[in-house]
Amino acid sequence: MNPLLQVKGIEKRYGARIGCRDVSFDLYPSEVMGIVGESGSGKSTLLNCMAGHLQPDAGQVIFDTRADGPVDTVTMSEPERRMLSRTDWAFVHQHARDGLRVTISAGGNIGERLMAVGERHYGAIRGRAIDWLGRVEIDETRVDDRPSAFSGGMQQRLQIARNLVTGPRLVFMDEPTGGLDVSVQARLLDLLRGLVREMGLSAVIVTHDLAVVRLLADRLMVMKDGHVVEAGLTDQVLDDPQHAYTQLLVSSVLQV
């Protein structure tokens, strides 16, 4: 089986400061990669480089496209990359407001990607939107409400529905449970786990919360100061951390 995504030697600097450097890994279909590390360790920088939101200073992000097989998305044309972003890729932001259109109804938010790829039947779009509201546990009577009337947890679930409606092959998530109450986080995690399994999603999830990767990620990368200090199967890394920093990270969680 070919990797869905091959990340090779990604480096991003902000002036003299290093955002991330020398990051490489392969992601296979239906695999979830977790990226953990403390604040400022370069997780978001790396994710944004992979998703095409930031231009890396070095490295390749090779995606196995439907049409042409493996292509370096860093050097592909902007129209091609934007097309990928609204079809085969999805991006879930930490702050739902960054990933939603707050002046548009929930149904319109979910339908946007469908319309962007040419769906022109109102009834079909609405049907899919209502179906997806159900899948993220939002009552279908809210289909015409604006997300500004939703709670934080509902907004995040709506953002997930809006991203998954076109059946993307790769989902990038940046702290998807960050900023939510603990009880709300648990429900969202359960939901995400269900969707990942059911849809066989491939995903890269960035988080500082080890409970999130424990539940969702098959494999794990631990980042510190912009580079990867340890990588492996999630359970192995968390149960038997090799690097001193990972040991510290794991032990500080256990003390909570």
Next chain:
Amino acid sequence: MNEYNFAYLDEQTKRMIRRAILKGLAVPGYQVPFASREMPMPYGWGTGGVQVSAATLTPKDTLKVIDQGADDTTNAVSIRKFFENTAGVETTEETEKATVIQTRHRIPEAKLREDQIIVYQVPIPEPLRFLEPRETETRKMHSLEEYGLMHVKLYEDISQHGAISTAYAYPVYVSDRYVMDPSPIPKFDNPKLEMDAIQLFGAGREQRIYAIPPHTKVVSLDFEDYPFEATKAEHCCDLCGAEDSYLDEVIMDDAGNRMFVCSDTDYCRSRREAGHMGRLAGENAA
């Protein structure tokens, strides 16, 4: 009139505007930026249209100016006066006789010809503005033909009102390439956008010019299950009896009696002169 250059604007400015017009004609529906000049009238009074007309008019032209279909509103009269004074061109109220027609919010009912030019006054040229306020982003969306958002707007319309309620400035897809705002004409006029005449659009405050060359494909956006409809009031004109013209509803008295009259005053007059009569013809209606 000698204190002005022909049609008020200096020759260099008119050349600059003509270049924008030619570019617009070469790329139908594409919004061409231009350096809008101060005009001796406030924004919202059609300064964009006036500048396009000024760059288009020649001394031999005959100008007609309409505002919501009428030749006799303050706005139409003052723009007509402006060009009478600054360009010395002939003016007319007859669509037939005009070679240049400046309009706000309507397309005349009479079919326009290849030797005519119609100039629209445009308040907001960007059809994506309502959904995406960032200009850098809307320009990118046009360049990459990312128009999904236009249908999001129509989706919102249907979900809120049960039908596409957009009645004016109904967005169109020009020449299979650019989504364009046809200015606040009623959607009844949209099918006329595929016409024989040259169509020029000027937005003064927003500094944009765009155009539709003759015989260009113009499609009104819609959904398969909610197709575009060029609707009008379900009446005929109470003065001339026309069944095919766009109508204004006029309240006649405190008892709430109403009448429907052609919004295109020249069309209505010419029909009455030809002997057509509506329900209230002969009564002393405004």
